[in-house]
Structure formats: structure tokens, C-alpha cells
Amino acid sequence: RSYSSPETEGQLLTSFVQYFGDSLGRKIKRMPLIEETVMLEDSLLTLPVVIIGNGPSGICLSYLLSGYRPYLSPEAIHPNPILHTKLEEARHLSIVDQDLEYLSEGLEGRSSNPVAVLFDTLLHPDADFGYDYPPVLHWKLEQHNYIPHIVLGKGPPGGAWHSMEGSMLTISFGDWMELPGLTFKEWAASKRRNTKSDRVTPEEIACYYKHYVKVMGLQKNFRDNAYITSVSRLCRGKDDEDRSQLNEGISAQHLETEDEQKSVIKRNWEIRGYQRATDGSHVPFCLFAENVALATGTFDSPGRLQVEGEDFPFVLHSMSDFGAAISKGKLRGKADPVLIVGAGLTAADAVLCAYNNNIPVIHVFRRRVTDTSLIFKQLPKKLYPEYHKVYHMMCTQSHTVDSNLHSAYTSFPEHNVLSFKPEMKCVLQSASGLKKILKFSVALVLIGSHPNLFFLKDQGHSIGHHSNQPITCKRNPIEIDPYTYECTKEANLFALGPLVGDNFVRFLKGGALGIARCLAIRQKKKHELIESGDGGGDGVP
Numbered sequence: 001r002s003y004s005s006p007e008t009e010g011q012l013l014t015s016f017v018q019y020f021g022d023s024l025g026r027k028i029k030r031m032p033l034i035e036e037t038v039m040l041e042d043s044l045l046t047l048p049v050v051i052i053g054n055g056p057s058g059i060c061l062s063y064l065l066s067g068y069r070p071y072l073s074p075e076a077i078h079p080n081p082i083l084h085t086k087l088e089e090a091r092h093l094s095i096v097d098q099d100l101e102y103l104s105e106g107l108e109g110r111s112s113n114p115v116a117v118l119f120d121t122l123l124h125p126d127a128d129f130g131y132d133y134p135p136v137l138h139w140k141l142e143q144h145n146y147i148p149h150i151v152l153g154k155g156p157p158g159g160a161w162h163s164m165e166g167s168m169l170t171i172s173f174g175d176w177m178e179l180p181g182l183t184f185k186e187w188a189a190s191k192r193r194n195t196k197s198d199r200v201t202p203e204e205i206a207c208y209y210k211h212y213v214k215v216m217g218l219q220k221n222f223r224d225n226a227y228i229t230s231v232s233r234l235c236r237g238k239d240d241e242d243r244s245q246l247n248e249g250i251s252a253q254h255l256e257t258e259d260e261q262k263s264v265i266k267r268n269w270e271i272r273g274y275q276r277a278t279d280g281s282h283v284p285f286c287l288f289a290e291n292v293a294l295a296t297g298t299f300d301s302p303g304r305l306q307v308e309g310e311d312f313p314f315v316l317h318s319m320s321d322f323g324a325a326i327s328k329g330k331l332r333g334k335a336d337p338v339l340i341v342g343a344g345l346t347a348a349d350a351v352l353c354a355y356n357n358n359i360p361v362i363h364v365f366r367r368r369v370t371d372t373s374l375i376f377k378q379l380p381k382k383l384y385p386e387y388h389k390v391y392h393m394m395c396t397q398s399h400t401v402d403s404n405l406h407s408a409y410t411s412f413p414e415h416n417v418l419s420f421k422p423e424m425k426c427v428l429q430s431a432s433g434l435k436k437i438l439k440f441s442v443a444l445v446l447i448g449s450h451p452n453l454f455f456l457k458d459q460g461h462s463i464g465h466h467s468n469q470p471i472t473c474k475r476n477p478i479e480i481d482p483y484t485y486e487c488t489k490e491a492n493l494f495a496l497g498p499l500v501g502d503n504f505v506r507f508l509k510g511g512a513l514g515i516a517r518c519l520a521i522r523q524k525k526k527h528e529l530i531e532s533g534d535g536g537g538d539g540v541p
Contacts, residue, residue: 046288047148049519050271052228052455053295054153057497057508059209060179061293062218064516067145068181069094070122076136079126082106087136095122095137096145096517100483109507114482116502116510123180124506139181147519150287151218152226152273158209177205177505179212187211226285228273228455231292233490267492273455291492293515296451298473298498303447305341309420315443322350322444326357331441337362337405339426339440341417345375347446348390355409362438363411364428369395417445451499463489477501484518485511494518 049065051058072091078084083103090098100115109117110128125133151157177200178184184200187208213219269289274282302317304310316322322338325331331338340350343365354361367374369391376391398411414431420443421427428436450472453460461468464476467489471478478495479488485500487493496502496511 046268046290047150048289048523049147049149049291049293050269050287050289051149051151051293051295052231052271053297053497054151054155054157054222054224055295055297055497056158056177056179056209056505057295057297057511058151058153058293059157059213059218060509060512061295061496061515062149062151062213062221063180063216064096064512065147065149065519066216066218066221067142068216069096069140069142069145070137070180071095071140073136073138078122078136079131079133080107080121083121084136094140094142095119096513096520100514100517104483110504111502111507111510113480113485113500113502113507113510115485115514116507119510119513120506123509127506137180145520147516147523149221151222152228152271153222153224154227156210156224157213157218157222158206178208179505180509181216182212184208223275225276226273227276227282228271230270230272231455232270232457234268234270234288269492291494291519293494293496294453294478294499295495295497296453296499298449298451298503301450301452302445303449305417305445305447307417307419309422309426310445312420312422314424314441315420315445317445319346319350319353319444319446322442323353325442326353326359331357331359334359334441336360336424336439336441337410339364339438339443340446341365341444342446342448343367343374343394344446344448345387347444348376348387350444350446351390351393351409352386360405360407361409362405362440363394363409364415364417365394365411365413366416367413369398369411369413463487463493463495471499473498473501473503483514485514486518 051061071094072087078087086103095103100118104114104118107114107117107121109120111117111120120127122137123135125131125136127133178187188200188204191207213222269292271287271289271292272284274284277283304317309315316325337360338350338354339362340347340354341364342350347363347365351361351363371377374391376387376394379387381388393409394411394413397406397409398413399405412428412430415428418427418429418435421437423439424441425437425439426443428438430436450470451460453471456463458468460471460478463478464471465479466476469476477500480486480495480500481488485494485496487495494515496515497508500511502508502511
């Protein structure tokens with residue numbers, strides 16, 4: 001059956017068709033929407049790359065796939081003499097065209113991914129030692145290196161940054177949040193924004209990312225208001241009877257014999273979803289892609305305590321909901337305190353938000369205040385005074401067996417929430433097993449968030465380091481090749497950013513570099529096959 005009328009398709013996706021029609025051949029006449037029964041070889045268009053997620057990870061990857069190439073600047077001298085010697089050996093080549101494993105060897109940094117550490121030290125040399133050296137790279141736009149791609153995101157370019165609390169300061173410096181080719185200070189100056197502070201608000205970062213896509217000429221690759229519903233492998237064997245098995249997502253590396261691998265004719269991806277129109281209607285679409293890059297981040301699903309009563313409407317799981325409740329005056333005049341659960345920076349932001357609005361706080365967290373893994377222990381006091389103010393209260397205004405609640409803030413270290421009750425009470429349990437019942441006005445559970453990969457087979461559980469477990473940034477990131485960022489358990493599927501453990505913007509850019517190099521090599525080989533007459537296929541060269 002047809003998913004939508006040609007008229008609706010044309011109105012909504014004309015710009016996409018026009019651009020890719022010109023870029024990929026005159027035979028392209030319309031958006032590659034298909035009926036459920038159409039097989040891959042009948043499709044009108046197979047894109048080399050579809051990027052899911054339009055946050056900084058997706059933006060940076062689009063930048064590199066659009067043909068921008070980093071070279072060692074003529075006057076640059078990297079403070080690491082060994083790395084600088086390696087860079088000098090191939091000064092005439094872009095970093096994308098060099099051996100990333102060779103360049104990364106011996107480097108150390110705050111990411112477990114070697115290419116992330118490499119690209120970070122090229123863009124921010126010795127940043128972790130407190131230096132503010134300029135990048136050793138300069139960028140060139142090389143049109144012949146463009147790889148056709150599309151970036152799909154739920155909102156405007158910038159991803160989750162548009163939905164974060166706008167008044168809080170970022171944990172990273174503004175310079176560390178920037179993307180290649182446009183410094184944050186340059187953008188701020190052009191907007192006449194005050195840049196006295198090295199740290200900036202999420203609202204400013206979101207505006208910077210949106211402007212970046214425009215000024216770098218990347219808009220043609222981006223589609224906003226796009227929601228993905230499924231990403232599945234379309235494999236076709238020579239024997240039709242094998243089709244159903246192949247369609248279930250078996251990759252070539254899982255086929256046992258060479259003959260079985262040769263029997264696979266096509267192994268592209270099918271991406272289904274819908275685009276939300278201005279009138280609120282949903283227009284379904286279907287795309288085919290040779291490669292898919294996952295750049296969705298980890299803000300999709302807030303962490304949950306999994307305790308009784310957590311689904312009550314007065315138990316919130318996001319700062320935006322809490323901010324909305326405050327702005328609407330729902331907490332004004334409430335005698336009972338707000339209950340905040342969690343010991344991370346988002347929980348600290350909530351404490352500050354409540355404190356600044358004269359709302360009393362009960363702060364519950366599982367760890368000891370002396371726990372060295374607390375994030376506050378890793379933040380310099382001079383740069384992050386507001387977070388150290390929260391940490392000071394956590395240490396000095398804690399609840400004891402004999403004490404009452406403090407008027408403005410009371411912490412409950414080493415406590416767990418056992419349940420929430422309908423009369424807006426919660427049951428806490430201490431490390432020693434003592435239970436306490438507290439009354440509150442609203443509860444806010446801020447214990448991290450997880451990616452939502454529901455559109456993948458088995459929700460992506462099979463591609464993590466620990467099979468058959470949910471993907472999480474810290475405990476079970478997607479398992480990738482450290483230099484190409486291709487999933488080790490699923491060919492032609494790539495991942496970058498928080499999905500592979502890189503939470504900070506300064507490190508996720510390395511994923512874009514690794515993927516761009518891998519795809520550039522494969523595109524070059526494909527061109528050589530086509531020119532020699534030994535290959536081709538229905539996909540886009």
C-alpha cells in the first residue's frame with residue numbers, strides 16, 4: 001500500500017528531491033518513498049550515508065562528509081614533538097587521508113577512543129594541562145570529496161541542546177563546545193554576545209550549532225522534524241527462499257562460508273519514519289542507505305528508579321518539566337519541600353534552581369559525600385563555584401537521626417528511595433537499613449539518561465559491549481572499531497558521540513573523523529571498481 005500521496009510528498013520534500021536529484025543523477029524524480037512490498041533493487045535512490053541525529057555529532061560528521069578537510073597549518077608546531085614529527089611526514093595530506101592508528105599511537109587523554117584523543121589534541125593542544133594553544137589545523141573545502149548524505153533530526157540542528165535548561169552554564173568551556181571551522185568566540189562576536197565568561201549557556205550553544213549548519217552550507221543535507229520508526233537490514237540472497245532469513249538483519253560477517261557471503265547480492269539499510277508537517281500531520285517516508293551512522297546521543301530516555309509509585313504525576317524526570325512547574329507557579333506557596341534524587345550535575349542544577357526560587361529542598365543520593373567518583377571532586381572551585389556551593393551543602397547540611405530538616409536544604413547521603421506514596425510521601429532507606437517517610441510537594445528523579453534505540457532490531461541490545469543488554473553511555477556503549485567507528489557486530493552501521501562513550505563535544509568530533517576516513521576509502525574503492533567495469537550496482541557511487 002502507498003504511504004502518502006505524491007502531492008503531499010512533493011510539498012514536504014521538494015527541496016530534498018531537487019538537491020539530491022541534481023547531485024545524484026537526472027533519473028531521480030521524487031523522494032524515495034516506497035510501498036511495503038517493493039524490493040531494494042526497485043528503489044529509486046540509495047544514499048551512501050544516512051545520519052540519524054542532528055546534534056553536534058551529526059553536524060560534525062556532515063561537515064566532513066561535505067568535503068571539508070583538515071590539514072596541518074604551515075606555521076603550526078604541535079607541543080607534542082613525536083606527534084608533530086608524524087604530522088610533518090605527510091604534511092601534504094589531509095588528516096582524513098592519513099593513518100589514524102599511526103597518528104594516535106602513544107597519545108593519552110580523557111576519552112577511551114584513540115581517534116577522539118588524536119583529533120582533540122589537534123584542535124585543542126594540551127587543553128587538559130590548562131593551555132589555550134590554537135589548533136594546529138586549517139580547513140579546506142574540497143568538493144570532490146563530498147559524499148552524498150542526509151541528516152535526520154527531531155528538531156532544529158543542535159539536537160538535545162535546544163531542550164536543555166537555558167539559564168544554566170555548561171560544564172565545558174565555550175571553546176570546547178565549538179565545531180571545526182567556526183570558533184565560538186567568532187560566532188559570539190558576530191551576534192554581539194557577551195563572552196566574558198569562559199562558560200556559556202545551553203541556549204547559546206544551541207544557537208551556535210544552528211548557525212554553524214547555515215554558515216557552513218550544510219542545510220541541504222539536514223531534515224528537521226524527522227522521526228525514525230525503524231532501521232533494518234535489507235539483504236537479498238540468490239535463492240528467494242532465503243529472503244526472509246536475510247531480511248532479519250544477518251550481516252555478511254555472520255555468514256559462515258565464503259560461498260554464503262557471495263550469495264548476498266544487496267545488503268543496504270532501510271530507514272523508515274515520518275516527517276511532521278507544519279500543520280501537525282505526519283508524512284511517512286522510506287529511505288535506502290548503504291551506511292547508517294547513529295548520532296542520537298543519550299538524552300532520549302531519562303533514568304528511572306524502578307520503584308513503586310514512580311509513575312505518579314508528581315514524580316518528574318526532567319529539568320524542563322521542573323522548570324515549567326516553577327514558571328507556572330505550581331510550587332509557589334507550597335509548605336513541603338521538593339525532593340531531588342541524584343548526585344550528578346543535572347541534580348545539582350535542580351538544587352540551584354529550587355534554591356534560587358526559595359523552594360526548600362530534600363536531596364537524596366546513594367553515595368557518600370566523600371566518594372572520589374562524585375563529579376564535584378573533578379571540578380576546579382574557581383571555575384565552578386555554583387556546583388561547589390551545592391557540594392558544600394551536601395556535606396554540611398546533611399540529615400542525622402536526631403535532627404530535623406534544615407529550612408532551605410537537607411541532604412540524605414547514602415539513602416535509597418524505596419517507594420512513592422499517593423499522598424505525596426516517599427519512603428527512604430539508609431545504608432544501615434533505617435527507613436524514613438518524608439512528605440514533599442514534587443519529586444524530581446535525575447539519575448542520568450539513556451539512548452532510545454527502539455528503531456533498531458532488539459533495540460540495539462546486540463551491538464553493545466555486553467550483548468543482550470541495553471545500550472548505555474558508561475556501562476554498555478556500542479562496540480566499535482576504534483579507528484573507523486564501525487560497529488564490530490554489524491557491518492555498515494557506525495556510531496559516534498555518547499553512544500560510544502564520548503560525552504563531551506570536544507571528543508565526539510573524533511568519531512566524525514574516523515567515520516569520514518572509512519567512508520572515503522570505501523567510496524574511492526567503489527569508484528575504482530566502477531571505472532574498471534568490475535562493479536556498479538544500483539547504489540549511488
